[in-house]
Amino acid sequence: MADWLSTIYPWTKSLHVMAVIAWMAGLFYLPRLYVYHAERGMGPSEPQDSLRIMEEKLLRVIMAPAMIVTWGAGLCLVLTPGIVDWSLAWPWVKAASVLAMTWFHHWLAVQRKALANGRSSGGRRYRMMNEVPTILMVLIVVSVIVKY
Template sequence: MNHYDLLRGLHILAVIAWMAGLLYLPRLFVYHIQNRDKPEVTAVFANMERRLLRFIMNPAMIAAWLFGAGLIYVNVADRFGMKFFHEPWFVVKMLGIVGITGYHHFLSAKFKKLNRGEDIGTEKFWRMANEIPFVLAIIMVIAVTTEFFTI
């Protein structure tokens, strides 16, 4: 079995799970905000949000980072050496990863504020914020698959 292909497959699966959570949590925030005057409904959304973060998003983020680090290790050790670190497409990918990870932590902080009863923004804001991870994913996937940003 090719370890690189296994790592790549596991990385892709972890990213899919992570992206699903990043795209769904803001939608749950919209429903939570819409029903803020109904404590029995918001309790259900709070439980859904907590479970999504704890059991899907956080483990998927950690797995994506670990499998991605494994891919980098294999690339450095067995394939390309250090040269691909200097490729613009790789830099774009790493910046995107930092952006998506920051967005994940932003959502986590907003979840905590929402569950303390604090205002986290409007429905409109969360509908727009919902597009952020997808835009970052588009940029990263195009950069990596086409190596478009190459010297």
């Protein structure tokens, strides 16, 4: 299996990067939709229905598959011989950050259901939580590029 993973390494890495980009785009955009929903779309109006559809489709059709592909390709990269040196700090920082990113994804899914049921944590909370993927992205990119 190791030889096979080494052979397809460039393809796996490409797939991983593309999936991460799609997942991150959703992680950046969905909290912003929640801000709009919480602040402007809580009444019985068309914007609420449109926001609900946008949120659900973004989470289910784009973000969930992108997260699954990110994880799958990432695990293939981890299993590829010579790619990860677990004696360094960077793979641990990346792993912890990816777990936190996955938690955030699931938190967004819970918030979508709450908003769909007319409950909101408030626009301010969603604005603050919108910074979480940025912080995690910085940790991941720096750890992978610098490899400390």
